[in-house]
Amino acid sequence: MTDDATNTEAVYEAMAQAIDAAGPERTELLLAKFALLLSEETRDTGKVLALLSQAAATLSPGRL
Amino acid sequence: MRPDGKGELESLYFNYPRFSAPEGAARDGLDRRKTVAIAGAGPVGMAAALALAREGVASVLIDNKDTFNDGSRAICVERQSYYMLESLGAVQPFLEKSLGWTKGRSFYRGKQILEFDMPDSEDEKFRPMYNIQQQYIEAFLYEAAAASPLIEIRWQSEVTGVRDIKNGVEVSVTDTLESYTFEADWLLACDGGKSPVRKMRGLRLKGENYEGRYVIADVQMDHDYPTIRRALFDPDCRPGGTVLIHRQPDNIWRIDYQLHDQESTEEAMREDNIRAGVAGVLHDIGHTGPWELEWWSVYTANTLALDDYRDGRVFFVGDSAHIVPIFGVRGLNNGFADAVNIGWKLGWVLNGKAAPALLDSYTPERRGATLDVFANASKSARFMTPPSHGWQLMRDAALSLALDHPFAGQLANPRQMRPYIYAGCPGVSPDGQGFTTGPEAGKVMCETRLEDGGWLSDGFGPGFNLLCFDPALAEAVRGLTSAENLTVLLLAPEGNAAQICGANAGSAYLVRPDRHIAARWLQASLQDVETAYGSATGGQGEYDD
Numbered sequence: 244m245t246d247d248a249t250n251t252e253a254v255y256e257a258m259a260q261a262i263d264a265a266g267p268e269r270t271e272l273l274l275a276k277f278a279l280l281l282s283e284e285t286r287d288t289g290k291v292l293a294l295l296s297q298a299a300a301t302l303s304p305g306r307l
Numbered sequence: 308m309r310p311d312g313k314g315e316l317e318s319l320y321f322n323y324p325r326f327s328a329p330e331g332a333a334r335d336g337l338d339r340r341k342t343v344a345i346a347g348a349g350p351v352g353m354a355a356a357l358a359l360a361r362e363g364v365a366s367v368l369i370d371n372k373d374t375f376n377d378g379s380r381a382i383c384v385e386r387q388s389y390y391m392l393e394s395l396g397a398v399q400p401f402l403e404k405s406l407g408w409t410k411g412r413s414f415y416r417g418k419q420i421l422e423f424d425m426p427d428s429e430d431e432k433f434r435p436m437y438n439i440q441q442q443y444i445e446a447f448l449y450e451a452a453a454a455s456p457l458i459e460i461r462w463q464s465e466v467t468g469v470r471d472i473k474n475g476v477e478v479s480v481t482d483t484l485e486s487y488t489f490e491a492d493w494l495l496a497c498d499g500g501k502s503p504v505r506k507m508r509g510l511r512l513k514g515e516n517y518e519g520r521y522v523i524a525d526v527q528m529d530h531d532y533p534t535i536r537r538a539l540f541d542p543d544c545r546p547g548g549t550v551l552i553h554r555q556p557d558n559i560w561r562i563d564y565q566l567h568d569q570e571s572t573e574e575a576m577r578e579d580n581i582r583a584g585v586a587g588v589l590h591d592i593g594h595t596g597p598w599e600l601e602w603w604s605v606y607t608a609n610t611l612a613l614d615d616y617r618d619g620r621v622f623f624v625g626d627s628a629h630i631v632p633i634f635g636v637r638g639l640n641n642g643f644a645d646a647v648n649i650g651w652k653l654g655w656v657l658n659g660k661a662a663p664a665l666l667d668s669y670t671p672e673r674r675g676a677t678l679d680v681f682a683n684a685s686k687s688a689r690f691m692t693p694p695s696h697g698w699q700l701m702r703d704a705a706l707s708l709a710l711d712h713p714f715a716g717q718l719a720n721p722r723q724m725r726p727y728i729y730a731g732c733p734g735v736s737p738d739g740q741g742f743t744t745g746p747e748a749g750k751v752m753c754e755t756r757l758e759d760g761g762w763l764s765d766g767f768g769p770g771f772n773l774l775c776f777d778p779a780l781a782e783a784v785r786g787l788t789s790a791e792n793l794t795v796l797l798l799a800p801e802g803n804a805a806q807i808c809g810a811n812a813g814s815a816y817l818v819r820p821d822r823h824i825a826a827r828w829l830q831a832s833l834q835d836v837e838t839a840y841g842s843a844t845g846g847q848g849e850y851d852d
């Protein structure tokens with residue numbers, strides 16, 4: 244079994260690199276495609292929607 | 308619109324007839340009271356007249372034009388509409404002329420990302436969809452209507468006023484010779500999306516208008532491609548836009564393309580721009596031969612409907628009651644379903660076979676169907692013409708993924724075939740308990756081939772039908788009322804019909820004249836059938852006529 248923290252860190256690093264490679268113009272598209280792929284893989288609509296809400300909830304200025 | 312130098316109705320393949328206002332002896336009795344008047348002899352008005360005639364009810368159609376609607380307009384007619392046309396006695400010419408189809412293909416930047424099949428099998432009598440120009444639809448319905456002694460049609464006659472009177476309405480008409488009024492017990496407003504009757508009644512459609520504008524152009528050409536709906540997303544000819552291509556009879560091809568925000572409708576409608584737009588699409592699909600321009604128009608996607616399809620003695624039927632986005636191909640199909648719904652109900656009430664309360668189920672059933680169409684069509688519209696940045700981004704992400712991930716291509720599936728379920732509507736009983744399969748109450752009855760090779764639906768009578776599998780129940784139900792009102796089909800308990808119904812020897816399905824299931828029981832009793840038939844006919848208590 245892989246260590247969870249290490250796992251997330253690997254994704255974190257790969258995403259940073261992929262976003263830089265895509266460039267600002269295509270970052271959104273990249274992330275949208277990535278999200279759809281993850282969602283399809285997860286096969287748990289409720290969970291995916293809850294995670295989306297979580298991500299959206301803390302976007303406002305002043306909070307992180 | 309037609310090419311420069313062509314007359315307004317000068318078609319490459321269709322001869323428009325010319326009808327005149329009533330003449331000579333036909334003018335006698337123009338002011339006589341009618342049971343049912345129908346404003347508008349478009350496809351929906353004619354279907355409504357035929358549906359009433361099927362119940363033995365006479366009607367008069369009043370239309371302000373002297374011929375059929377101009378241009379091919381609605382071209383996709385679905386399976387359920389073919390059942391309706393069959394019940395109206397008009398399906399034969401449709402079967403001979405139209406092109407049946409089952410498949411759609413979607414392309415993104417020239418590469419196929421989706422091929423979908425609509426439900427079809429050996430157990431289906433009709434194909435899921437047929438393409439046929441609206442002129443033919445109207446011409447075939449007109450032939451059936453003209454052949455009926457119960458239908459009178461007054462062309463070049465405009466409905467100019469509607470006034471409530473005791474037990475009916477007074478209709479004002481202006482034709483080429485004079486203005487007159489007549490009274491009618493009921494008025495069906497089938498006068499289209501701009502419905503003057505709707506305005507006369509002070510009613511308004513409510514809902515949303517979408518941003519997207521589409522050009523629809525029909526061209527005639529020898530083009531070798533099966534009858535498959537093609538959707539081109541972001542094609543070379545229209546970067547960022549969407550194109551639809553449909554085959555129609557007579558070598559006519561429908562090209563739909565989306566206009567960019569900065570393109571004005573007036574500019575886009577100019578013949579040279581239409582020709583350039585079409586040429587671009589044809590280039591993309593590899594058509595190099597000659598082609599001729601037939602007709603074109605522009606439309607927008609709207610989801611608009613009346614709150615109530617009934618206003619006193621006036622019923623709104625078809626486009627007068629609702630405008631739906633084109634992508635769902637529900638405009639005319641929905642209108643046919645309205646016409647058949649009000650047709651049998653009003654017919655049954657007028658014949659004393661159902662209580663007037665039955666008429667109250669028209670709005671919930673048909674408006675419900677429209678709202679369902681809105682939900683689906685809005686999905687399609689947002690995919691075809693994303694209204695904002697977020698929709699655009701996700702649409703593009705799906706298309707881009709679909710190039711190598713079929714699951715994402717499914718998001719481009721237009722889901723055009725989804726008959727509405729009249730569940731929870733008055734007259735439709737709660738679904739029977741214990742079923743593990745089969746169509747539930749409120750749904751359209753399904754089809755199958757019987758052991759003798761015939762279709763299940765071929766055994767249906769003109770009124771209600773009871774499908775049952777127990778000889779004793781069949782016998783008892785036959786004693787309830789005439790076969791004309793309620794036909795009993797006794798089917799083999801182990802046969803194909805029992806299988807698709809999920810039925811055992813004691814089960815039964817009660818099917819309405821419009822083929823929707825009024826009730827079903829895994830274990831039926833005479834009392835069950837009696838109660839459900841009573842409630843499906845407006846709650847009247849007795850059946851002897």
Ligand SMILES: Cc1cc2nc3c(=O)[nH]c(=O)nc-3n(C[C@H](O)[C@H](O)[C@H](O)COP(=O)(O)OP(=O)(O)OC[C@H]3O[C@@H](n4cnc5c(N)ncnc54)[C@H](O)[C@@H]3O)c2cc1C
Pocket residue numbers: 346347348349350351352369370371372376378379380381382383441464465466467497498499500502503504523604605606624625626627633636637638639640642
């Ligand atoms: C340009 C155009 C393109 C379309 N393209 C498509 C398409 O591609 N696919 C699709 O599914 N649908 C399409 N539609 C919609 C489809 O044509 C309609 O859903 C269908 O025609 C509705 O039929 P209807 O009988 O309710 O109304 P209509 O066909 O509009 O018929 C109404 C009739 O009432 C008559 N009338 C109006 N006012 C009066 C009056 N005061 N007195 C007497 N008669 C009157 C009219 O002359 C007309 O004959 C299109 C519509 C238009 C206008």
